[in-house]
Amino acid sequence: MTALISRPYPDSMNNNSGLAFIRLGDGEMKLLFGLSIKTLDQWSMPRGESKLGKDLRKVLHYPKYQYNTFSPFYYGIYDAKDIxxxxxxxxxxxxxxxxxxxANLFVNSNYPSTKLLHQALIRDYRKKIILIINNEISSLKLTELNAWTCEILLYPNNGPLLWENDKFREQxxxxxxxxxxRYRNRLFLFSIGPLxxxxxxxxxxxNPYNRYIDVGSALDQMTRNRTTRPYQSNAE
Structure with a gap:
């Protein structure tokens, strides 16, 4: 997967390929099955069907992904026996x-390697990265990130709750x-939870000719300047 995200220079200039990768963690699994959620990211969801849960099911049910080998769509999954x-x-x-x-490609025991990947991406893809992150970020950190990103999109930290509002969802x-x-052959790094x-x-x-990667909380130390998960503090 790392090789697909960070391709050698000749391959990265090929405009006829792309990649997507999403990870299904505890929050997504509970949304899929209508279970109550309490997260570390300052939002919770009561038991029952939600609009976000419905949209997640549509993502998983989309058959067209099977036929686009030029832009493969990967799912990161795990055996959530308790769900x-x-x-x-x-x-x-x-x-x-x-x-x-x-699902844990970027986290837990893999996190030290993920931090090295971050460094390589900043070095090799300077101004070719679009960050999609929560708006819980200081102006100083935003300025720092703008130095090497192409664009930054900020979404509310409680986005899963706001998703129930049709206007917010559409926007x-x-x-x-x-x-x-607007882009082609760019790297989109996402860290906004189930959204x-x-x-x-x-x-x-x-536009399947970009790379869309669900990095999740593995971006938090870079974008928030703080530890948000236990695995981050245990990384060597």
């Missing part, structure tokens, strides 16, 4: 098994679609 049987999760995913991988989708349309999955889906539909 649902693994076979039940797989039954909801309309994608070839060869495009299924691990959130419209914003990422408009941004994806990342749905927005990557819509960005890929609009």
């Amino acid at each position: 649902c049987p693994f076979h039940e999760l797989l039954s909801k995913i309309y994608q070839h098994p060869k495009y299924l991988t691990y 959130a989708i419209g914003r990422i679609v408009e941004t994806a349309k 990342s999955k749905v927005l990557i889906h819509h960005a890929w539909l609009e």
